[in-house]
Amino acid sequence: MPPTKQELLAQSIDLVVGVVDSAPVYQYQDPTPCSEFTVKDLVNHIAMMLLMTRDVGSRTELDPSLLTANPVPLLAGRPESDWALLLAGKAGPAAKAWTEPAAWEGSASLGGPPMAAIALGEVLIAEFTIHAWDTAVATGQRIDVPTSLAMAAFDTYTREAPRMQGLGLLGDEVPQDADAPLFDRALALTGRDPRWSRPTR
Template sequence: MQLNALLNKSITEAAAVVRGVKPDQLSAPTPCTDWDVRALTNHLLQVASALHLAGRRQTVPDELWGRDFMDEGWADRFDDEGRAAAAAWAQPSAWEGMVSMGGAEMPAPMIATMFASDLAIHGWDLARATGQDYHCDDDVAEATCRFITDMAEQGRQMGIYATPVAVPDAAPALDRALALSGRDPQWAHPTA
């Protein structure tokens, strides 16, 4: 499957989960132990904004990651940024060359794959934390697993990923990706 299709599916899947978050769930815990539902939802909004900027070949500034997007219309904001990101990445030129992010230059396909994987992993996190189903496309799950397999050690050194969790070799691709990132694929909300 082409990267553009993977990216669009990741955006769509995450948008469905963001739309399902209820205001009374914002303080609930998530599989991301450092973030509650509010912080995780805000991070997904940051990712959608970064993805939009990167697709338009604008620098993704470090300040973006400290920005609070959690106003009253957060789900609409995610939908808007997601649509804008999908439109930007629909242009063939978006996939060429380098994108500036965090003071570094990275190949555009790598940025898109990184953000698609981030949307998949954190979409699952948010769905689990809020009692929603998460429908990850098989191709998105496979691409996410490949990306995390390639980046796991670097991610752990940067504090992005935790110690891997053991899962069977035959586990589904999303479960393997979650486990490589340090998440237990069987995680359930503590009050469930």
């Protein structure tokens, strides 16, 4: 049986949290494939996503400061050496909030225009998966993205990339061969170059 959307979301969260846990703090100032983010910025962004995923799944009112705070309140005032552990502590609640069928019903929002909750959940799966890759390649880690997550990310961005580009959330697609690996094609849809590598020191 293919994994359910609830299982895919939990897998994507576990993937990104595991990569963040293995990212050395001394690399937090290094660049990432997201040109506007350092590794530190990306870890902060992932923390924000986990908190918002928890709240949206449970239909709790979002804290608007999460969209602008850097670092988010969860990490503020804490040494960067604690960030991975603090972030990991929010992984379970984020995934659990979407285990109820009601989380996937109706409409929901991450601070932007409301959209179908099932589509938003699919975007979260894709975004956590992509950010796991971002963090891994920025810190020199090997990452094996499960085929189920690669397929979920590709399907979601095939549908959502034009809308997200219009909102300024993604860059222009990077051309890829039709026979390129599925996850490379998913990355390309987000405006990322699958061949990106961190600068040599």
